[in-house]
Amino acid sequence: MAQPIRFELLRRDGHSQARRGRLTTPHGVIETPVFMPVGTQATVKTMAPWELKEIGAGIILSNTYHLHLRPGEQLIDRAGGLHGFMNWDGAVLTDSGGFQVFSLADLRKITDDGVSFRSHLDGSSHSFTPESVMAIENALGADIIMAFDECPPYPATRAYVETSLRRTVDWAQRCKASHQRPEEQGLFGIVQGGEFLDLRKEAALRLIDLDFPGYAIGGLSVGEPKPLMYDILAYTTPWLPVDKPRYLMGVGSPDDLFEGVERGVDMFDCVLPTRIARNGTVLTSEGKRVMKNARYSDDFLPLDPDCDCRVCKTFSRAYIRHLIKADEVLGIRLTSYHNVYFMLDLMKRIRQSIEADRFLGYKQEFYERYGYNEK
Numbered sequence: 001m002a003q004p005i006r007f008e009l010l011r012r013d014g015h016s017q018a019r020r021g022r023l024t025t026p027h028g029v030i031e032t033p034v035f036m037p038v039g040t041q042a043t044v045k046t047m048a049p050w051e052l053k054e055i056g057a058g059i060i061l062s063n064t065y066h067l068h069l070r071p072g073e074q075l076i077d078r079a080g081g082l083h084g085f086m087n088w089d090g091a092v093l094t095d096s097g098g099f100q101v102f103s104l105a106d107l108r109k110i111t112d113d114g115v116s117f118r119s120h121l122d123g124s125s126h127s128f129t130p131e132s133v134m135a136i137e138n139a140l141g142a143d144i145i146m147a148f149d150e151c152p153p154y155p156a157t158r159a160y161v162e163t164s165l166r167r168t169v170d171w172a173q174r175c176k177a178s179h180q181r182p183e184e185q186g187l188f189g190i191v192q193g194g195e196f197l198d199l200r201k202e203a204a205l206r207l208i209d210l211d212f213p214g215y216a217i218g219g220l221s222v223g224e225p226k227p228l229m230y231d232i233l234a235y236t237t238p239w240l241p242v243d244k245p246r247y248l249m250g251v252g253s254p255d256d257l258f259e260g261v262e263r264g265v266d267m268f269d270c271v272l273p274t275r276i277a278r279n280g281t282v283l284t285s286e287g288k289r290v291m292k293n294a295r296y297s298d299d300f301l302p303l304d305p306d307c308d309c310r311v312c313k314t315f316s317r318a319y320i321r322h323l324i325k326a327d328e329v330l331g332i333r334l335t336s337y338h339n340v341y342f343m344l345d346l347m348k349r350i351r352q353s354i355e356a357d358r359f360l361g362y363k364q365e366f367y368e369r370y371g372y373n374e375k
């Protein structure tokens, strides 16, 4: 059977788990490691598809939970799926909604069959099962679709995580069985197991038996300490097939990208760059800058003198601070555009450093300049 998603491992770093790869999808070839901008409701907030294209975004995320509630998958299906609806000809990945039910919906009830919940928008009753979520994701038409899983809260007891993991594996099998478009949409399994390393191994091995074209590591970036996230990651990735992509869900900040790549992750997504942009905070090679800060009121330098994006080549910190302070919509458009460009460009530099066998050196260089203190 033709596989819609193919992964080639191009190079393995000799000094870490870092990998350079290439993901071929029905909507383009994605170089990995890759950062995927988040477009939860069929838009990367404030950005038009042509802007995403011009900054080199190859794949974006959308969310089953949100789009099912509004405008509904039937409408999107009639519009030609997400690609037609958004008029985006790059690749799309949809998350399966389980996590969003837990982080957004009210009155949730979870059973072995699925989850019933009330919409956070209007309180209407809904239920997700592996079969119903596959039908939604098949209608949305993303190139990569995530299995319906349960992301346990952090912290959670071992007993809870064990029950939840077995349910998630069972749901993954039901997703695979009910997936209607396996030749056009690659279905990824999601490894759970909480902070319990033996359960992470069990989850990975049981999902591998189901043979997915890619594997996500879920249940992280949910409030656990970062060192714990990195340790769980370092333990889990070696159990996954070396020739399939690994996707760390919901991660992350610039340092998380380095730490994840170093531990064998190929794909990342995070709302961070677009979320902080909306309160006027920008990512630069010398750390985060809070543009409302009075220090920028007469600073005529670009946001980041080292950045080649259109915003940094056109506007000053003083002008962007003025827009943010005046609550002018152009302000958050410019900070969003720059922040997404920053994350994509950072990933490009990380890919180049792996090719040049100097990933750890580049990581050190970046950390020294980035500084990790808000400016």
Ligand SMILES: CC1(C)O[C@@H]2[C@@H](CO[C@@]3(CNc4nc5cc6c(=O)[nH]c(N)nc6cc5[nH]4)OC(C)(C)O[C@@H]23)O1
Pocket: 095, 096, 097, 098, 099, 100, 103, 146, 149, 150, 151, 190, 217, 218, 219, 220, 221, 222, 249, 250, 251, 252, 270, 271, 272, 275
């Ligand atoms: C880092 C940052 C800025 O991202 C924000 C906020 C809090 O963390 C985030 C990101 N973390 C995150 N972990 C995830 C785990 C799963 C998972 O196990 N399964 C499935 N299907 N989808 C997932 C999506 C995930 N997103 O999660 C919400 C609550 C969506 O907001 C995001 O802090």
